[in-house]
Amino acid sequence: MLPSIEQRLALELAAKPVQVAAAIALLDEGATVPFIARYRKEATGGLDDIQLRLLEERLRYLRELEDRRATIVASIVEQGKMTPALMEAIAMAEDKTRLEDLYLPYKQKRRTKAQIAIEAGLAPLADALLADPALNPETEAGKFLREAFTTADGNNPGVADAKAALDGARQILMERFAEDAALLQSLREYVQEHGVVDSKVVEGKQDEGEKFADYFDYSENISTVPSHRALALLRGRREGVLDVTLRLDTELEKPKWDAPHNPCEGRIAAAAGIKNLGRPADKWLADTARWTWRVKSFMHLETELMGALREKAELDAINVFARNLKALLLAAPAGPRATMGLDPGLRTGVKVAVVDATGKVVDTAVIYPHQPRNDWDGSLHVLGALAAKHNVSLISIGNGTASRETDKLAQDLIKQRAELKLTKIVVSEAGASVYSASEFASRELPDMDVSLRGAVSIARRLQDPLAELVKIDPKSIGVGQYQHDVSQTQLARSLDAVVEDCVNAVGVDVNTASAPLLARVSGLSASVAQAIVSYRDLKGAFTSRAALKSVPRLGDKTFEQAAGFLRVMNGENPLDASAVHPESYPVVEKILADIKKDMKALIGDASLLKTLQPARYADEKFGVPTISDIIKELEKPGRDPRPEFTTATFKEGVEEIGDLRPDMILEGVVTNVAAFGAFVDIGVHQDGLVHISALSNTFVKDPHTVVKAGQVVRVKVLEVDAKRKRIALTMRLTDSAPQAGSKPEQRGDRTDGKRLAQHQNKQPAPMAGSMAAAFAKLKS
Structure with a gap:
């Protein structure tokens, strides 16, 4: 079994x-x-x-x-x-x-040609010819003629002549061969190893489908097609630009009917005991094996294997999205500091929102420093007054349209008002507009114009990325790869799991958290999370974890699941601000009684805590692993697993793609990581691509092992295509940009699977051609 x-x-x-x-x-x-x-x-x-x-x-x-x-x-x-x-x-x-x-x-299926033939009594003919190929097919077939008749399943045409009899017998054998589980598995394994995915442009679609140009004449073994290429191929087919097919590697052209059996046709013949010995029925049986492959088995396997390729590609894409999302959610928080959020815009102006250290909105404004108004000085005056009034220390600038122009405005403000000691940071504004128009935003900021809510989100996501981004559907955060091409149910399940893991790894202050953040805490539903916020608004701040039990619908089971991840800062019990679960408080009391110290003396005393032996306090309920975790937590209660806050500094004078020059070294922020490399924001309104071959001096199989979303990196410009808005970068700062007019060694994805595999294994210095090919898989 x-x-x-x-x-x-x-x-x-x-x-x-x-x-x-x-x-x-x-x-x-x-x-x-x-x-x-x-x-x-x-x-x-x-x-x-x-x-x-x-x-x-x-x-x-x-x-x-x-x-x-x-x-x-x-x-x-x-x-x-x-x-x-x-x-x-x-x-x-x-x-x-x-x-x-x-x-x-x-399997219950519609009435097939084989079933109709069996009804007509042709199974004995099929069995006889298969068992004894020495029989003459036409002679034997003549014995099975029959008039049309009616069955319980419908009309049957009968058997009009020998040809009809042989066609019916063939259908019976074809269905039998095609439904042989062992044979089907053998054929599947062969095609998995020797199947080739071909892609051709649909005639007349060259201009319309230019973004799929790398796949206009493309071939690769199905077992080596990576996820991003598979999803691009399938999208091209879905949009009617590409004709994508599967073939055997031995069949460069469509095989003729009189050609020798291909390996799969040969396997079908061998499994059925069909041999060409010159006997009367041998050719008929050989043709039956061929028909089985071309009409039944191959069509079945092509659908199945292309479906499996899609499923694997979707899973890989979902995993990429999940890893990028995790890196973004666990990005370093700037912390509780008064922050000014700037949502850049040209004609519509720059939206301004000031939030205090707790994230509460204390002021808003709209300024027009850029074209067509060009009120630069007036904008500086407004920003300076707001910063001074609210003791702002951070300026958070969205990275959308007019971002660099607005960044320059902030730089001028910092120079003019040096006494304010301001720091500016450009952040991703992905999803800010989605948040602005969301139902939660309308409840959270009911009296605020939708256009200003985005600035609030931009400010808060600098203070605490996790707390703010949980308010947005993860699919709208913009760190996915072909995210609209994958199973939305599976994607949502995976991303929800990432958000849940991140929120609970960090912990949540129950007295400041929003309902969407609380809803991601272990065991808390959206309704219970809202009940906590409503209870907090009505009764005031919680002074202990135990007080949560008074919240309606928050029962013992929910409390057990959630309590360890909820923090009550400056509450009645210092442990309520830690990751120590309330069920484990007796363990801490046991330790205190043993060492004869009070709570305040124990918490944070690393030297004392390191002397404790976990096994000494273990019992049937709490073992050494839990005791070890408790001691570790007492050393630094409520420790945040996220890294220290750092920022990238964009190069002055480099604000547009036209300002870039080959071999220029810049600082940037990783915005997205894909299977083929990483996208980096270098402050020119267009992310550059660091191809996987340019991430490190050593071989890189998975870009996530080298970089992650939100990471500050130094890059060198290799190539700039301003017309197509493509920037090729390298993190190998000793690389040199290709000379103008040089011929690339490799066309990346335009090559066949074997050469591509060789390229990926060796990973030579990135050349212009392979970089350009990689851009065909830009994030969607």
């Missing part, structure tokens, strides 16, 4: 079945991944959040597999066609593909 779900998951996770069983039980009880990872280490043997997320995903798949297995067994039993051998094969099927292969002959 197939191992149990627990055993299979244990093998995949390199864990013990008892760990997996405990994790599954907790998940089934409604526990969240952050809660299990942080507070149930004894039960799971220390499975971390990454392992638990994988377990959760695979558990969903395996349970769906078992449900499908049961449905298939019931269907075949109901048909009266179940055999011990078939039952064993179904029971041992390890994935959905194998399961569906076994079910194929028994």
Whole structure:
């Protein structure tokens, strides 16, 4: 028998079945991944959040597999066609593909040509010719002629002549061969290894589909097509620009019917015992094998394998999005400092919002420093007055249209008002407009014009990126790769998991958090989160975690899941500001009693805490892992896992793409990481691309191992194409820009799969051509 779900998951996770069983039980009880990872280490043997997320995903798949297995067994039993051998094969099927292969002959389907032929009594003819190729097909077929008749399933044309008889017999054998599970798997494996994806431009679509130019004449082995290329190909096909097909690597051109069997046709013939020995039925049988491949098996496999390519590409794209989102959410916060947010604009003006250290809006304005009004001095006066009035220390500038012009305005303000000690930072404004028009923004800022809400978001996301970005649908934050081409359900589930993990890793101040932020805390639903905010507004700030139990609909189970991730700063109990769960407070009291110290003397005393032996305080409920976590937390209660706040400094005088020159070294911020490289904002309104081959002096398989969204990096300009708005960058500062007119060694994605693989393995210095090709996969 197939191992149990627990055993299979244990093998995949390199864990013990008892760990997996405990994790599954907790998940089934409604526990969240952050809660299990942080507070149930004894039960799971220390499975971390990454392992638990994988377990959760695979558990969903395996349970769906078992449900499908049961449905298939019931269907075949109901048909009266179940055999011990078939039952064993179904029971041992390890994935959905194998399961569906076994079910194929028994699957309820529309009345096929083969079924009509069987009704007409042609199965014996098919069996006879297959069993004895020495028989003459035409002679045998003449024995099976029959007038048209009617069945319970509909009219049957009967068998008019020998040709009709042989056609019917062929349909029977074709369906039989095509539904042989073992043969189908053999063919699938061959095509996976030897299948080639071809792409040609649809005639007349060259100009319309220029962005797909790299795929107008493209071929690559299906097993090596990376996710970004697969999604680009499929989008091009969906938009009617590309004709994308699958073929065998041995068939550069469409094969003729009288050509020798290709490897797959040969496998079908071999499986059926068909050989060409010059006997009367040999050619008919050989043609039947060919028909099976071309009409049945290949069409089935092409649909399946292209679908699998799409699914894998979608999964890779979702993983890229998730990793970028995590980096962005866990970006360093500037902290509780009065901040001025500037949402740049030209004709419509620059929207200004000032928030205090807690993020509360204290002032707004609209200034018109740029064309057509050009009120530069007046704008400086307004900004200076606002900064002085509200003790502003940070200026947060959105990176959209007129960003560099507005950045220059801020620079002039800093020079004019040096006594204010202002610092300016350009931040991503992705999603700010979505937030501005959202239902939550209208509740949070009801009396504010929609255009000003974006400036508020820009200011707050500098103070605390996590707290502000959770208010926006993750799909609108702009760090995805082909995000509109993937399964939206799977994408949403993955991104929600990332947001949940990030929020709970940092912790949430229950007295300042918004409802959207609280809703991401382990165990809290949107309605309970809103209930907390409403209770807080009515009763005032919470003075303890225990006080949360008075919130309507926040029961014991919810409190258990959420309490450890909620912080009550300056409350009645110092532990309420830490990640120590209330259920573990007795452990701390036990430690205090043992060392004869009070809470204030223990918290933060690293030298004392390092002397404590976790095993000394462990018992049946709290083991060494939990005690170790508690001691670590007491050393620095409520520690923030996010990095220190740093900023990039854009080069003065480099404000437009036309200001860039080859070999120029600049500082920038990584805005997005894709499978083929990283996009970097260098302050010219257009992100540049650092190709994967230009990220490091050593081989890079995954760009995420080198850079992450929000990271400040130094780059060198390799090539600038102002007309197409493409900037090629390198992080290998010793690289030199290609000489004008030099011929690229490689056309990147325009090459075949073998050469591409060689290029990726060697990763030579990036050349203009490969960079240009990489731009074909710009983020969508």
